[in-house]
Amino acid sequence: MPIAILGTGKMGEALLSGLLRAGFEPDRVLATVRRPERGEVIAERYKVRVVPNVEAAQTASTLVLAVKPQDMARLLDEIGPHVPAGTLVISAAAGITTAFVEARIKERVPVVRVMSNTPVLVDEAMSVISAGSHAEEEHLRRVEELFSPVGKVLRLPESLQDAATALSGSGPAYFFYLVEAMVDAGILLGMPRAAALEMVIQTLVGSAIMLRDSGEHPVILREAVTSPGGTTIAAVAELERHRVRAAFLDAISAARDRGRELASG
Ligand SMILES: NC(=O)C1=CN([C@@H]2O[C@H](COP(=O)(O)OP(=O)(O)OC[C@H]3O[C@@H](n4cnc5c(N)ncnc54)[C@H](O)[C@@H]3O)[C@@H](O)[C@H]2O)C=CC1
Numbered sequence: 722m723p724i725a726i727l728g729t730g731k732m733g734e735a736l737l738s739g740l741l742r743a744g745f746e747p748d749r750v751l752a753t754v755r756r757p758e759r760g761e762v763i764a765e766r767y768k769v770r771v772v773p774n775v776e777a778a779q780t781a782s783t784l785v786l787a788v789k790p791q792d793m794a795r796l797l798d799e800i801g802p803h804v805p806a807g808t809l810v811i812s813a814a815a816g817i818t819t820a821f822v823e824a825r826i827k828e829r830v831p832v833v834r835v836m837s838n839t840p841v842l843v844d845e846a847m848s849v850i851s852a853g854s855h856a857e858e859e860h861l862r863r864v865e866e867l868f869s870p871v872g873k874v875l876r877l878p879e880s881l882q883d884a885a886t887a888l889s890g891s892g893p894a895y896f897f898y899l900v901e902a903m904v905d906a907g908i909l910l911g912m913p914r915a916a917a918l919e920m921v922i923q924t925l926v927g928s929a930i931m932l933r934d935s936g937e938h939p940v941i942l943r944e945a946v947t948s949p950g951g952t953t954i955a956a957v958a959e960l961e962r963h964r965v966r967a968a969f970l971d972a973i974s975a976a977r978d979r980g981r982e983l984a985s986g
């Protein structure tokens with residue numbers, strides 16, 4: 722039985738491409754779109770069948786809902802009466818609770834909420850999953866099987882999903898923002914733009930791999946770079962003076978709060 726992505730935008734396409742890289746046959750994957758031109762692009766690029774939402778809901782044994790939170794109620798109103806019992810429904814939207822999805826589907830179906838992130842495009846996603854009230858161990862395992870080929874999967878209680886959205890769902894944006902800011906700093910110091918970008922990206926990649934593979938706490942890794950009376954501490958002192966750590970705490974709390982608001986439109 723096929724799997725269907727409903728709402729094949731940026732995240733839906735990233736998940737679709739991940740499923741195909743993980744070995745799903747294109748003829749076992751369905752996609753739905755709002756705009757026909759987008760449908761042509763998706764069908765041409767991935768050789769999957771683009772179908773109406775109701776057909777996807779009636780045909781697929783697993784549905785991945787990847788529309789924007791603000792569009793979720795309308796999508797569920799459309800497909801809710803047609804989703805057969807036993808269909809696994811995976812919601813990938815920020816802020817939308819499993820209860821919100823369950824309440825709009827006529828049959829009693831297992832719902833699993835997933836917060837993934839765009840590194841799914843390079844098989845390095847962080848996907849946080851939580852079970853809805855009718856989802857059992859076997860459903861969580863099926864979701865793990867779907868998402869583990871494209872990155873890490875972590876089970877957490879649904880009460881932490883908005884925090885996960887703020888931390889890892891939106892997280893790539895914070896690193897890209899940091900890269901932009903560091904490249905600007907390089908430009909300020911007279912570094913050619915291309916050289917600055919290359920230096921910052923390689924520094925980020927090297928640091929990320931050290932964090933992942935060394936098992937050391939980030940404080941230890943930072944201390945190893947920070948010589949007494951040296952250059953790094955001069956920079957860290959400025960970051961502290963500008964309250965960058967406090968800004969991160971506030972920023973990520975704001976993202977969590979925004980997630981909580983999204984289900985109400
Ligand atoms: N972009 C990201 O980094 C992440 C996004 N998400 C979640 O993924 C979801 C999608 O986000 P994006 O891909 O960024 O947005 P997007 O706007 O690129 O994709 C949504 C797609 O759904 C389509 N759509 C809307 N209503 C539809 C309907 N009734 N039937 C069929 N298609 C419909 C839109 O035309 C659009 O192509 C959101 O709920 C977001 O919270 C989750 C994690 C990360």
Ligand SMILES: O=C(O)[C@@H]1CCC=N1
Nearest residue numbers: 815886887890891892
């Ligand atoms: O910005 C957003 O609302 C989505 C959810 C997580 C990442 N992007």
